[in-house]
Amino acid sequence: MNQYLQHFLYPSTLFASKEPYVVKTILGSCVAICLWDPVTKIGGINHYMLPTWNGNDLASPKYGNIAFEKLLERMIALGCRRDKLQAKIFGGGDLIAADRSAMLIGERNIRVARILLEEKNISVVASSTGGRKGRKILFFTDTGEVRHKFIDKREN
Template sequence: MEAETLEKVFLYPANIHVSLRPVCIATLLGTCVAVCLWDTRTKIGGMNHYLLPLWNGEGLASPKYGNIAIEKLISKMESYGANRRHMVGKIFGGRAQHDTRISFNIGERNAQIAKQMMSEYGIPVVAENVVGEHGMNIRFDTSTGVVKLKYIKGNIR
């Protein structure tokens, strides 16, 4: 199926979407990061979109935190029939911050937790575009595993 004819799903921050049928999952990223997972055998695909790298153990274990969002994405993929041994990952976002008054390197830390967790789960990262100068619009075609990216010039967090 052509990506243009697929059902479109927009993924907001702190959300996860996994689909058994082909869809196009889209999101906008600034310092946030999205991890796209695709099972090369079952063709099951999913994406998360998180804002901060680590949940500190207080309050709700929300997918707004990278360590929670990645764990939940993998778990949901497996509950739909995907196998971790056949998954590949792609990581996007984590734009650099230029305001030194408020910079905590959130984008860089968001990207680091994704790479670390993919390694811990044994899922190879086959593509990444992280910690750049611009925000981005990504579209993940779950029928093929292909992610298309367009840079956003301007101010997106």
Template sequence: MDNYLQHFLYPSSLFVSRDPYLVKTILGSCVAICLWDKRLKIGGINHYMLPNWSGNDLASPKYGNIATDKLVERMLFYGCRIEDIQAKIFGGGELLDAGKGNSTMIGERNIRLARMMLEEKGIPIVASSTGGKRGRKILFFTDTGEVRHKFLEKQTY
């Protein structure tokens, strides 16, 4: 890990590189899609907070449909072909107890959007760790497509 350039991916952003990078991010109800081109060895990742852009405010990668389209566009810009790309999906936990019948299920909706968009684009999902009640720390290696993740325990104060 020491010989990698490192990048921390903040929510509402994405990252693609031809160079070997170790990209780190922390997920709760947010979802990260890691794309990797097995032919060119190029990796990309997004980190979105909400599933769909409503059309009202700025069309930013805060929204899954925008973040996923932009990530795929960037991969194609770097010379990747859809048939060479594979995906891994992480996050979408329901960390807040909103009470019975009061939950917005953002995590679940984020996961559903990722799966639907990747299927529509013909990009296979080769691994995932989604849902549950805990957050995740993600380490994504852009040159190999490897993802390491660990669950985060809830802090009690």
């Protein structure tokens, strides 16, 4: 990993680069969509918290539909072709199992990712979603590789 520039991806943000980066992020019920173009070797990733923007507030990448569109725009601006893109989906865990009033945000975030990718005919080549644990992921923008590990919620 020494030759890679590093970037930590915070919730409600996205990142894409022509330069080789390793992008790190931590996911609970949030979802990250990693897009990679095997022709240009350009990768990008988003990290969203809620499934869809309802028209109120700011149309920010906090919402899956906005985060996906903005990431797709950024990838195309960097020279990627939509018909070459591959996707990987991570996150959407149900970490608050006892509280069903959370309206299954993780599941809804996963569903939105799959619907948006299907609408744009972008194939999902890998995913690790759902479950009861969080995830730490490392995304390599130049190869499309994603390394991930499960993390337990720490009780303090």
